[in-house]
Amino acid sequence: MLRRFTTTSILAREEKVGxxxxxxxxxxxxxxxxxxxxxxTDIFGEDVGPPLGGVxxxxxxxxxxxxxxxxxxGIIGAAMGIALAGDRCVAExxxxxxxxxxxxxxxxxxxxxxxxxxxxxxxxxVMTPVGSGIRGAIYHSHSFDATATHIPGWKIxxxxxxxxxxxLLIACMKDPNPTMYLKPKxxxxxxxxxLIPGEPENEKELRDRIDAPLGDRTQWxxxxxxxxTDFTIELGKGKIVKPGKQVTVVSYGxxxxxxxQVAQELEAQEGISAEVIDLRTxxxxxxxxxxxxxxxxxxxxxxxxDTEVSNFGEHLLRRAVEEHFYDLVxxxxxxxxxxxxxxxxxxxxxAASVPQADxxxxxxxxxxxxxx
Amino acid sequence: MKSxxxxxARTASASPERSKGNQxxxxxxKSNDSKARISPEVLTRIHDVMVKSRVLEExxxxxxxxSDGYFWIGGPGEEAFNVPLGLxxxxxxxxxxxxxHLHYRSSAIVLAMGAEPIGSIRQMKNVATDPYSGGRNFSNxxxxxxxxxxxxxxxxxxxxxxxxxxxxxxxxxxxxxxxIVNGGDAGTAEGEFASCLIWASRPINPLPILIxxxxxxxxxxxxxxxxxxxxxxxxxxxAFGIESRTINGNDVEESYQAIQEAMDYIRKERKPFFIxxxxxxxxxxxxxxxxxxxxxxxxxxxxxxxxxxxxxVMTRKQMDELRDRYTQEFLDMAKQVKxxxxxxxxxxxxxxxxxxxxxxx
Numbered sequence: 249m250l251r252r253f254t255t256t257s258i259l260a261r262e263e264k265v266g267x268x269x270x271x272x273x274x275x276x277x278x279x280x281x282x283x284x285x286x287x288x289t290d291i292f293g294e295d296v297g298p299p300l301g302g303v304x305x306x307x308x309x310x311x312x313x314x315x316x317x318x319x320x321x322g323i324i325g326a327a328m329g330i331a332l333a334g335d336r337c338v339a340e341x342x343x344x345x346x347x348x349x350x351x352x353x354x355x356x357x358x359x360x361x362x363x364x365x366x367x368x369x370x371x372x373x374v375m376t377p378v379g380s381g382i383r384g385a386i387y388h389s390h391s392f393d394a395t396a397t398h399i400p401g402w403k404i405x406x407x408x409x410x411x412x413x414x415x416l417l418i419a420c421m422k423d424p425n426p427t428m429y430l431k432p433k434x435x436x437x438x439x440x441x442x443l444i445p446g447e448p449e450n451e452k453e454l455r456d457r458i459d460a461p462l463g464d465r466t467q468w469x470x471x472x473x474x475x476x477t478d479f480t481i482e483l484g485k486g487k488i489v490k491p492g493k494q495v496t497v498v499s500y501g502x503x504x505x506x507x508x509q510v511a512q513e514l515e516a517q518e519g520i521s522a523e524v525i526d527l528r529t530x531x532x533x534x535x536x537x538x539x540x541x542x543x544x545x546x547x548x549x550x551x552x553x554d555t556e557v558s559n560f561g562e563h564l565l566r567r568a569v570e571e572h573f574y575d576l577v578x579x580x581x582x583x584x585x586x587x588x589x590x591x592x593x594x595x596x597x598x599a600a601s602v603p604q605a606d607x608x609x610x611x612x613x614x615x616x617x618x619x620x
Numbered sequence: 621m622k623s624x625x626x627x628x629a630r631t632a633s634a635s636p637e638r639s640k641g642n643q644x645x646x647x648x649x650k651s652n653d654s655k656a657r658i659s660p661e662v663l664t665r666i667h668d669v670m671v672k673s674r675v676l677e678e679x680x681x682x683x684x685x686x687s688d689g690y691f692w693i694g695g696p697g698e699e700a701f702n703v704p705l706g707l708x709x710x711x712x713x714x715x716x717x718x719x720x721h722l723h724y725r726s727s728a729i730v731l732a733m734g735a736e737p738i739g740s741i742r743q744m745k746n747v748a749t750d751p752y753s754g755g756r757n758f759s760n761x762x763x764x765x766x767x768x769x770x771x772x773x774x775x776x777x778x779x780x781x782x783x784x785x786x787x788x789x790x791x792x793x794x795x796x797x798x799x800i801v802n803g804g805d806a807g808t809a810e811g812e813f814a815s816c817l818i819w820a821s822r823p824i825n826p827l828p829i830l831i832x833x834x835x836x837x838x839x840x841x842x843x844x845x846x847x848x849x850x851x852x853x854x855x856x857x858x859a860f861g862i863e864s865r866t867i868n869g870n871d872v873e874e875s876y877q878a879i880q881e882a883m884d885y886i887r888k889e890r891k892p893f894f895i896x897x898x899x900x901x902x903x904x905x906x907x908x909x910x911x912x913x914x915x916x917x918x919x920x921x922x923x924x925x926x927x928x929x930x931x932x933v934m935t936r937k938q939m940d941e942l943r944d945r946y947t948q949e950f951l952d953m954a955k956q957v958k959x960x961x962x963x964x965x966x967x968x969x970x971x972x973x974x975x976x977x978x979x980x981x
Contacts, residue, residue: 289789290788316819317818317822319815319818319819321781321811321812322784322812325778325780325782325783325785325812325815326782326784326785326819327785328781328782328785329719329721329781329782329783329784329785329786329787329788329789331785332719332770332782332785332786333714333715333719333788333789334714334715335789337785352775352778353781353782353812356773356775356778356782360771361972361974362756362970362971363753363756363757363761363763363771363773364752364753364763364765364771365750365752365754365756365763365971366754366970366971366974366975367763367771368763368765368770368771369974369975400972401972401973403973424974424975532980532981533981535981
């Protein structure tokens, strides 16, 4: 199996979003806070420790990192046991495409508290890169949100920017439950627009401080920004990233910044006012925010890139229909990945497999303009 | 393997290395070439828990057959190994004590640690007072955090994966606490078993785990001889450089000594040890296969009682009275539990998350 992957093929447009830390850097800084201030004892997985520091560089320079055997079941099992013993770990599955052979254990981690009638809890975090956007072909492009949200007992997050990536990871590391941190791999090198508390304002300074050099790293040590805090984004809270009046757009992860940009363009060019919600936490999710928005706009679109059948967006759509049937003036829609065995490698195939800016734009416009 | 119990009860000449206290009151158990010696008090204690466990399992089976429970699965036939194991656990909460990742044939271990039998009866009846799952899980699916017994699951072999983690934490913590994991022979075909062997023996960080397989030679209805080419399961551990042995798990003193030696090694060396214990399965796989007594298998309790009687540690009358007493006690408990309330349906969402009550979304 191909495991290692470069991330140089990220969409150029996305790389120019901001000037602050990337999501990968944000994760690294949050983990540094985790291991120095939040009691994190183990950060581990395949190639997580030195010399590589993660295939996406998200675990470079940390002190509690170590490399595991190439064994996903062992990784999740070890994380569960560490949590059962009262220590706190962040375990990584290198790509979510390879997490499927751990489903048994993920279910057990999720049900240990419930099955023991509240006797045990597992304070553990599993992070794994998800989704398309790096031309990862069939086994480096899977999504996992549809499957993860079918496993009760987990709290599941998926950031779309560096600040959220930082605050959500801090929240995960503080939570007494198993938390699943889904990393949209297409966004991992996207620079943020907002400064993380304690982050140097000069982006080059941050790079010089915490990015490992190429080549020999044996003598290298990061110079962590001194002012980093346990800045936390509460789990279960979404964020309205673009206010609007005509249609509610709910998304997360890779499709979120695309939806936001498309919504801004539609407003500027066509006068269509879409309200874009970044769900951020998939479970438990911020239904109050979605519900209030739908009551205002009376139209709703749910967007993500996991396959469309039994998709998490389908659940949100079902709830929107059941609870807002008489509020809605147009059919709510789901835009998701095609129900295919994989994401095709060639550009036209990948683009046809998962939502892109054009399909998102078309759907928002269509729902906004549909006759009431 | 056969073992022979020879007794030099109440003779000073039988004073063993491990015996403590009154040497005039020592029983020598000879297992093969072993020099294990177990005092009559401990022998009597082991017998007591073996009978308690057997009678409890038989009560649970009766409850199932009387529709006072939906499903039975348990461990009659494993008492000669499991009771000595439970009695030697370093019991407590936290990394200084032993963590137990058990499977559903472990009632004798938990009873030997001091669990109240009525808890098992409550879980069988799935009443609200079930101390292990609040009526949510099958019989013999224990969860006792104050004793480091992590929730038992019906999934096969997954406990061998989670055992890795408590052992990692204990290795880092230091002290003498170890991780104990057990499971059946059929489950060793699952990936988590291999994971446990690999992770326990990593040269960079060998782990303090007692890895146990109780080998009853069956996976539900399928004989292992047609599915497993290895002569002994312990050979698989040996391939990873793990100290290992195969023992007669139907023999009390052989089991007791093997467990003691393994635990001593792990507590001191902080490395893994593997025991394959050949045991019996006296009532089949579970209630799904009828839960009827299976003829032709060695009964460790019968074997042990015969030795105790021959060695004059206990009389037949004493042993019969003990069984009768537990039989009556557990019958009374079952009658009591039948009067206890079922869980309230409104609690179904409780503890999806830690400390959470109600639905929450």
